[in-house]
Amino acid sequence: METNFDYIVVGAGSAGCAVAGRLAEAGNYSVAILEAGPHDHSAWVTTPLGLALTAGKEGPRNYGYRTQRQPLLAERRGRQPRGRGLGGSSSINGMVYIRGVPRDYDRWAEAGCDGWGWREVLPYFKRAQCNERVGGRDDELHGGTGPLFVTDQRTPSPFSRHFVEAAQAAGYRYNHDFNGITQEGVGYYQVTQRDGERWNAARAYLHRGDSGRLSRWPNLHVLTDTQAVRIVFHGKQAVGVEVRRGNETTTLRARREVIVSSGAFGSPQLLMASGIGPADHLRELGVPVVAASSDVGRNLQEHVDVLLYQLKVPTTDLLGVSIGGAWRLLREWRRYRRERTGMLTGNIAEAGGFFRSRPELDDPDLQAHFMTAAVTRPMRYGHGYSCHMCVLRPHSRGQLRLASADTREAPLIELNMLSDSRDMETLVAGVRILKRIFEQPALARFGGAFGDPHLRADGSDDDAIREIIAQRADTAFHPVGTCRMGSDEFSVVDPQLRVRGVNGLRVVDASIMPTIVGGNTNAPAIMIGEKAADLILGRQAATSSAVAETA
Structure with a gap:
């Protein structure tokens, strides 16, 4: 195995694939991308509905992390699925393509992250994207020629339409494009798919869908089943990565830079295991301190999310556990193999919406994902539907710490969800919105048994709503923030994404x-990888037009 490269990228998730692919595409450098998990050439990855089996629990393609017990959520441990294998979480997620709103990024710039305002990041969203709606060209807000395919869903469930109709009847406007001029409203999500298959970050940036190879570039070395143990330093200079492959430990050398792209849990974990982090914490675990950085692992943010569901709806148009449902899936599998259409192209969360908890807000602060299944644990016999509602810009903050210096051991994830009371009140407003939508005839006419019968018909029983939230709220699988970017001395990385206190990293x-963006985090992660490649190569994308600035 070759052991010397110009750049080493640790982690083949959404951002890692993007930055590695763009560096390799430049043609002048040798690039290695390391991934602890397997390759992505699997029907469990490429079949969209495969997420029902891979996203929910720990397995070969999912770390399946659990949080520490959360006092305000009835001492429950939250679920934090994270992708393991090429594509990272883009191989197991719901494929929803959302960017957030311009103010999300302008707030970054105002906080000292120069070059990360909306006007500067929009070109990277567009460069990444090949959106079928713009027909092979770019418009003011969408890209049409990038490697990441973004499409409308091929065969949405009729119940997704019923949800949209119910939300409109409840007074919420229809929105054709959540990544358009305005985000607010209800509609259908676009997804990262091509020809009815999942189009993850590895297919977009590493092998472009070629099922026979892991890399389409001769200078890009894709190393699967390769666990990063620690970053190797010569003094303060990062010079390589110690890795474990099977029973062998090897040091890979980086002539130029080491790039850590292991996600909101994996990146701070690797930094701390390598000696960059809170000094006292590292010393407790016997890790030699290379650079004291108190904020590594802090600033953890997640979209706190609660679920309402309707059970016993008599139709196999919804996913569920029944003999009729099994026969329906068998027919749909045959259809999928022939046509790449039907139920198996679905992502379960096909429709949704963005809402304001208070009318005076500038932007929506709540997001709904309508689910074409009754998502209960354990799954119950029969069919139904459900809907998640999450707080888009939570005020609560958590942190991540090491359980040990061994990167194979899961870190300690302390979310502190709802520790700021404002998040609870926002989520209460979100539950009222869902209850109102569920009561509209477009959904109510199908009958079923509402999962929370003790709620009052007018949705005004706030104590009951808070109890439901305490017993049922969980994460939306969007962790961010643990290696915070900024211009202050406590930020972990500067606006060039360079780790403070060391070089070459x-x-x-x-x-x-x-701060977390107002929506799903996969598209922003890919944007970060795109922009990082230009920062590393000393390039800059053309800034957006005045029209785009006000989008």
Whole structure:
């Protein structure tokens, strides 16, 4: 195995694939991308509905992390699925393509992250994207020629339409494009698919869908089943990565830079295991301190999310556990193999919406994902539907710490969800919105048994709503912020994504976000990888037009 490269990227998730692919595409450098998990050439990855089996629990393609017990959530441990294998979480997620709103990024710039305002990041969203709606060309807000395919869903469930109709009847406007001029309203999500298959970050940036190879570039070395143990330093200079492959430990050398793209949990974990982090914490675990950085692992943010569901709806148009449902899936599998259409192209969360908890807000602060299944644990017999509602810009903050210096051991994830009371009140408003939508005839006419019968018909029983939230709220699988970017001395990385206190080391993934964006985090993570490649290569994309600035 070759052991010397110009750049080493640790982690083949959404941002890691993007930055590695763009560096390799430049043609002048040798690039290695390391991934602890397997390759992505699997029907469990490429079949969209495969997420029902891979996203929910720990397995070969999912770390399946659990949080520490959360006092305000009835001492429950939250679920934090994270992708393991090429594509990272883009191989197991719901494929929803959302960017957030311009103010999300302008807030970054105002907080000292120069070059990360909306006007500067929009070109990277567009460069990444090949959106079928713009027909092979770019418009003011969408890209049409990038490697990441973004499409409308091929065969949405009729119940997704019923949800949209119910939300409109409840007074919420229809929105054709959540990544358009305005985000607010209800509609259908676009997804990262091509020809009815999942189009993850590895297919977009590493092998472009070629099922026979892991890399389409001769200078890009894709190393799967390769666990990063620690970053190797010569003094303060990062010079390589110690890795474990099977029973062998090897040091890979980086002539130029090491780029850590292991996600909001993996990146701070690797930094701390390598001696960059809170000094007292590292000394407790016997890790020699290379650079004291108190904020590594802090600033952890997640979209706190609660679920309402309707059970016993008599139709196999919804996913569920029944003999009729099994026969329906068998027919749909045959259809999928022939046509790449039907139920198996679905992502379960096909429709949704963005809402304001208070009318005076500038932007929506709540997001709904309508689910074409009754998502209960354990799954119950029969069919139904459900809907998640999450707080888009939570005020609560958590942190991540090491359980040990061994990167194979899961870190300690302390979310502190709802520790700021404002998040609870926002989520209460979100539950009222869902209850009102569920009561509209477009959904109510199908009958079923509402999962929370003790709620009052007018949705005004706030104590009951708070109890439901305490018993049921969980994460939306969007962790960010643990290697915060900024211009202050306590930020983990600077606006060039260089790790403070050392040389030759950057972090490139969602962990650098100073604040979480208002929506799903996969598209922003890919944008970060795209922009990082230009920062590393000393290039700059053309800034957006005045029209785009006000989008």
